Amino acid sequence: MRHYSTAYPLSWRIFDAVEALAKRVWPARFAPWLPYLLLLPALLVTGLLVIGLIEIADSSLHVLDKATFRSSESYSLENFERALTASLFRNIGLRSFLGAILVTAVTLVLAFPYAYVLVRTESPILRKLLLIVLFLPFFIGQVVRAYGWLIILGNEGILNTSLSFLGIGPFRLLFNYWAVLFGLVQTMIPFAVLMLAPALTAIPKETERAAESLGANWIRTFQYVVIPLARPGMVGAAIVVFTLTLTDFAIPAVLGGGSNDFIANAIYDQFFRTSDAGLGSALTLLLIIAGSAAVGVALLLVGIGTLGLAGHDDD
Amino acid sequence: MGEAVTTSATRTDAVRNIAVSVRRVSMAYPAVLAVDDVSFELAKGSFLTILGPSGSGKTTLLQMIAGFQAPTSGEIVIAGQPVQSVPAYQRSIGMVFQRLALFPHLTVAENVAFPLRMRRFDARTIPGRVERYLDLVRLPGLGNRRIQQLSGGQQQRVAIARALVFEPDLLLLDEPLASLDRKLREEMQLEFRRIQRELSVTTINVTHDQREALIMSDEIIVMDRGRIQQMDRPQRTYRQPANRFVAGFIGLTAFLPVEVRSVREGVARLRIGGAELQGTVAGDDTLLPGGAAEAALRAEQVRVATTGAGLRNLDTVLEGRVEDVIFEGERIVYEVLVDGFNEHRVRAFDHDPALHAEYPIGAHVFVGWNVRDLLVFPA
Numbered sequence A: 001m002r003h004y005s006t007a008y009p010l011s012w013r014i015f016d017a018v019e020a021l022a023k024r025v026w027p028a029r030f031a032p033w034l035p036y037l038l039l040l041p042a043l044l045v046t047g048l049l050v051i052g053l054i055e056i057a058d059s060s061l062h063v064l065d066k067a068t069f070r071s072s073e074s075y076s077l078e079n080f081e082r083a084l085t086a087s088l089f090r091n092i093g094l095r096s097f098l099g100a101i102l103v104t105a106v107t108l109v110l111a112f113p114y115a116y117v118l119v120r121t122e123s124p125i126l127r128k129l130l131l132i133v134l135f136l137p138f139f140i141g142q143v144v145r146a147y148g149w150l151i152i153l154g155n156e157g158i159l160n161t162s163l164s165f166l167g168i169g170p171f172r173l174l175f176n177y178w179a180v181l182f183g184l185v186q187t188m189i190p191f192a193v194l195m196l197a198p199a200l201t202a203i204p205k206e207t208e209r210a211a212e213s214l215g216a217n218w219i220r221t222f223q224y225v226v227i228p229l230a231r232p233g234m235v236g237a238a239i240v241v242f243t244l245t246l247t248d249f250a251i252p253a254v255l256g257g258g259s260n261d262f263i264a265n266a267i268y269d270q271f272f273r274t275s276d277a278g279l280g281s282a283l284t285l286l287l288i289i290a291g292s293a294a295v296g297v298a299l300l301l302v303g304i305g306t307l308g309l310a311g312h313d314d315d
Numbered sequence B: 001m002g003e004a005v006t007t008s009a010t011r012t013d014a015v016r017n018i019a020v021s022v023r024r025v026s027m028a029y030p031a032v033l034a035v036d037d038v039s040f041e042l043a044k045g046s047f048l049t050i051l052g053p054s055g056s057g058k059t060t061l062l063q064m065i066a067g068f069q070a071p072t073s074g075e076i077v078i079a080g081q082p083v084q085s086v087p088a089y090q091r092s093i094g095m096v097f098q099r100l101a102l103f104p105h106l107t108v109a110e111n112v113a114f115p116l117r118m119r120r121f122d123a124r125t126i127p128g129r130v131e132r133y134l135d136l137v138r139l140p141g142l143g144n145r146r147i148q149q150l151s152g153g154q155q156q157r158v159a160i161a162r163a164l165v166f167e168p169d170l171l172l173l174d175e176p177l178a179s180l181d182r183k184l185r186e187e188m189q190l191e192f193r194r195i196q197r198e199l200s201v202t203t204i205n206v207t208h209d210q211r212e213a214l215i216m217s218d219e220i221i222v223m224d225r226g227r228i229q230q231m232d233r234p235q236r237t238y239r240q241p242a243n244r245f246v247a248g249f250i251g252l253t254a255f256l257p258v259e260v261r262s263v264r265e266g267v268a269r270l271r272i273g274g275a276e277l278q279g280t281v282a283g284d285d286t287l288l289p290g291g292a293a294e295a296a297l298r299a300e301q302v303r304v305a306t307t308g309a310g311l312r313n314l315d316t317v318l319e320g321r322v323e324d325v326i327f328e329g330e331r332i333v334y335e336v337l338v339d340g341f342n343e344h345r346v347r348a349f350d351h352d353p354a355l356h357a358e359y360p361i362g363a364h365v366f367v368g369w370n371v372r373d374l375l376v377f378p379a
């Protein structure tokens, strides 16, 4: 026989008091507006960012006066012109976009089985292990992780040292595009898995078994049932990975070693190295516009409904 | 050697028109023996219901036949072929799941066409076939609907069409009707029966609803704790329960703990409290004089009357007091405490409440039944 305490726990009594207080300051007839009130803090925080954006938009319209090293008073589109025509920025932009697309594709392919096993495994030990491995990188932080790759992949690193025992190498594994993409994929997998797992959880095991009993082997079950049903999660994961990759700073900086900058690195240079805030702002705005446009086009192609954000009336 | 045995058994199956045989199949989970040494055979075209309480191993048994789980031991033979090494997607089995498991991203017609596409039927024949099966389940012209736009009963029909459209050797139903409201459930029970007869497809249905089992089946297997308690035609399962469990699981049965005085030619003289009774020994159980036993009495075999004269044609007539009255609409259930029975109550139906006055609680009544209806099981 279990013993149940008859007293209400402290947390219940605290919430009761809060409820009573709320009833006084916010009478029931205002209830329809309550959701909007609760929305306010998030709106304010996001709103502050908008103020920053307006500031950036303003500064992007002023060219740096090389003589005085201060922004000129007059408005012009010169910064945008430079950002769009200079071959340096064009290369960086192309590199970032191509990288984001490649990283998104590879990450989704790698994250999908991970998320699937995580959701479907019957072994609680395996599930715990997969979750720990998934969250570990978050505790380590991006810069330390990138530095870890230096230790492993460097010319004198663990990998090249091991290979030298076999009489091959050393290979130049770092400071090239592939190293950057590799590091980015590794960073993005946990995000993708976290976006995919709920979508896969929502597919009942019974649905997969139904496909199987109807004659689909596991490949066809994936192709015709699991993947189509997981689409909302895949679109969400793709958008998150794409935008995070496109705007990433640390991985290109450390693993690219300055030779494979992404847009964020170029922006950083303008703000903090050359002190050309105008040009930096223009690059920032272009990044935001291009990134949003890419996501917008992707959503138009697959349909916004796919994200599964709308409420469902039935079941 | 094992193989030679299998082959000869297989040949006999084909000759004897057996669609499925399950041979000494067990499924052991770490904590429970979910299915315990189950064997049965099912003739082609017949409708079998596996009936049992929650946790009795019905789903586990069905999953093994479907190929989603491998038995710990034993053998399953479908259409003459042992299926151990045949994966689920290659077995010719249609299955309707408890939660239907329709594909929400496909239309009704695409759902029904799914097994045909997966099994690479000739693409030109698919639309006609889908149409035919939608007609069969009485959903003509709804092919372009989305699954979410259908009612519960309509979704049920799509699931049936999808499971049958590829003409499987065997249809498995895992309590697909359990979630429906009573009226729709009864309608779908008759619908399943009609379709099953029309196609004469061998069917195994799983349920814990005794009424459903009695209505739909050619044969009933009653299961408890992983074991088959009885396999019989519905009438026999109902009238001649093989053991106490079956007697209690089907119908409204009162159990009376009795002491056996003597047994002669299948009739036992019994004692309960201060009263003497006679009952029929159930099946081929042996009862020892002086031993304890249990007597089972179905409510519909018991008559109630205000005078003993009204029950003159019954073997056993006793006096008692009405303890409880349960009004169920088409019938009334009386719980009667028989004088001398201690606290053990007998239940009786009055099937014609319109004709009779209702006896109030506390009323003095006579109850009567025949010796053949009081079944005695070893305790």
Ligand SMILES: Nc1ncnc2c1ncn2[C@@H]1O[C@H](COP(=O)(O)OP(=O)(O)OP(=O)(O)O)[C@@H](O)[C@H]1O
Residues within 6 Å of the ligand: B029, B030, B032, B033, B034, B052, B053, B054, B055, B056, B057, B058, B059, B060, B061, B208
């Ligand atoms: N995957 C599993 N692992 C361990 N035990 C299981 C598993 N599946 C079922 N069992 C156990 O096996 C027994 C039989 O379960 P099963 O699902 O076959 O019962 P059932 O007759 O279908 O019951 P219900 O009517 O509730 O569906 C139960 O005791 C259950 O707890």
Ligand SMILES: [Mg+2]
Residues within 6 Å of the ligand: B058, B059, B060
């Ligand atoms: Mg079950």
